Amino acid sequence: MVSGRFRVKHFVLGAACVLIVAIVATSIAAAVALREREIETWRRQLADLSLVLAEQASQTMSSSQLALDSVAERIEAMGIRSDAELRSKTLTKAMHQVLRDKISGLPQVDVATIVAANGDIINFTRSFPTAITFRLAETTLDLACS
Numbered sequence: 001m002v003s004g005r006f007r008v009k010h011f012v013l014g015a016a017c018v019l020i021v022a023i024v025a026t027s028i029a030a031a032v033a034l035r036e037r038e039i040e041t042w043r044r045q046l047a048d049l050s051l052v053l054a055e056q057a058s059q060t061m062s063s064s065q066l067a068l069d070s071v072a073e074r075i076e077a078m079g080i081r082s083d084a085e086l087r088s089k090t091l092t093k094a095m096h097q098v099l100r101d102k103i104s105g106l107p108q109v110d111v112a113t114i115v116a117a118n119g120d121i122i123n124f125t126r127s128f129p130t131a132i133t134f135r136l137a138e139t140t141l142d143l144a145c146s
Helices: 002-077 083-090 093-103
Strands: 113-115 121-124
Touching: 002 083, 002 093, 083 121, 093 113, 093 121
Parallel strands: none
Antiparallel strands: 113 121
């Protein structure tokens, strides 16, 4: 009878150990599966966010391009044939105001400038009359995103 109790005790202990191992293994498998699912969810969300940000950047640049095109069309409509004519027709307070109006709703555009073929700044949005006397053609510009 002692050996029967001993056997039952070992059997119960063995079964408990197997059950514990099964629970731990199931827990680990569930944790790994949940981790993989969560990583895939984040991957999809990141891809969606990247797409939204790319579209936002595209629309932002499109609005800037439309403003630039509008200014260029206005200057082309003036029928300018020479550098002197460009300077006389665009170096006005009215053109300065047109430039300011075109970029007023565009926070991504800091300044709009009309530049002659030789690099002289004719008119720009920061001040009128133009206080800058250097030529862009002779200047190295370092462009940086801020």
